[in-house]
Amino acid sequence: MKIEHNKNFTVGAVITCFMLAVILVGMFWTPYDPNAMDGAAKRLAPCLAHPLGTDNFGRDILSRVIEGAGATFLIAAATVAIGLAAGLVIGGLTGWYGGWLDECLMRLNDAVAAFPSILLALVLIALMEPGRSSVILALGVLFVPSFARIVRAEVARQKSLDYVASARLMGAGDVRILLLHILPNIVPVLLPSVAIGFNNAVLAEASMSYLGVGVQPPDASLGRMLNEAQGYLMSAPWYALSAGAAIILLILGFGLLSEGLGGDAGA
Amino acid sequence: MLEIKDLHVRFLSTGKEAVRGVDLAIGPGQRMGLVGESGSGKTVTAMALSGLIERWNVDMSGQVLFEGRDLLTCSREQLRRVQGKDIGVVFQEPMTSLNPLMKVGRQVEEVLKIHTQASPAERRRLALEAMAQVGLPEPEVTYEKYPHQLSGGQRQRAVIASAMVIHPKLLICDEPTTALDVTVQAQILELLRSVSRDYGVAILLISHDLRVVRKLCESVAVMYKGRIVEHGDTEEVFAHPQDEYTRRLIAAIPKRTRHE
């Protein structure tokens, strides 16, 4: 598979690589302990010691943004992984076998997709308890239908192609055909959806944590930080701005990547 | 070896009966042609023989006996054990019958992976051997290539290699040369002939072109509107066509090439 080097893709790749590098470094080192409070340094404006200022408890915002971006990224990635894995299984089965199995699973799919997603996520989280893993699970479930639908359509399309018929005529079993022959051929179509799904997951995590049902204090996540920052919009605008900028960078990078990939896959 | 008895195939979607009572028999090593105009039901017949038709899409009756087992009623497992191993199929479209993302050599090996216990090294050796036999240039190099890096003729050779590598008993070729230009066509026919001769593989060659069939097959069946209207020794049918439709088919061949 070759990726055409268009501008979107390049810029997206640069931004994404930058964010990934920051997140990776943040796992081992941040300028300050993200949770260390300093009563003498509350709501400091950006300065040399604290490039992005400090928050209401005197915690270093740069350190918290780095840590929060990491948390948000991991949650989004896990969410997409769940949605994609289940989507592959459901879409693969329905697209390949069709018939009543297809009817049942796709109606179930539609049912999940019919609920307003944030609302459904809130309900699901309420059934468990607020926190990181609940958010991942709830959002993951929400992401299944869209992936399932894409995979199903693509599998059904590939199924009618001659090379699949050839494989069947060689006596290849269903599992072998699906995993070895069809799966690699649908990856190019899936990649842009994965990138878009990741962005939606970042936004959804931010919303959940902003609403207070996501990552719990004192842990940092970008949505959690926005929630905390809203009280100080006037007195410490750098707090909200830093968290917001990090969200935008994450989304922008993957958005541009997916557009770069999408243009290529469509060609 | 293969015996078709009163095969009927009706599509449930359209209600059209594409095959309306076909009887055919092919013995080991025999080469038989199946000719007929477009839409006469040749491909549907081939698909029914090879088990490619989804059983719930059609209403089928009759029998397709392969070495005594009815392929129309046996279990999917039993069918799969015959597919590829005993019966190989080559399609019209060499452009699309290879997986675009899989190395050519791997696809030639595929059938060995499915049906044999051969080690990877052994598989590779057999694949290279088959690729050399079908006249693919530099098998070692071609093995590592992807389908889009091959010409149409080379792809069709690769497809034939992938069907041949396991030495099936019957090779069903549905218009294997239609998408290729004339010189390549002749080469592929020659290849099929040598494959059949060297390994005793029976061939069912489907074509709308009597000349193609005449070059390769010792017997021919003429299909018209879902039925076999004439059946016999190729030269005999050419010299003394019994059926009106066969006469028209022969008459349609340009004079210059009729007695080549």
Ligand SMILES: Nc1ncnc2c1ncn2[C@@H]1O[C@H](COP(=O)(O)OP(=O)(O)OP(=O)(O)O)[C@@H](O)[C@H]1O
């Ligand atoms: N999947 C299908 N559903 C419904 N009808 C079909 C289907 N496939 C084939 N048919 C019909 O069956 C008839 C026979 O088609 P078939 O493909 O066997 O013809 P053919 O002899 O192979 O022609 P050609 O030389 O063009 O390949 C046609 O009238 C066609 O419309």
Ligand SMILES: [Mg+2]
């Ligand atoms: Mg046909």
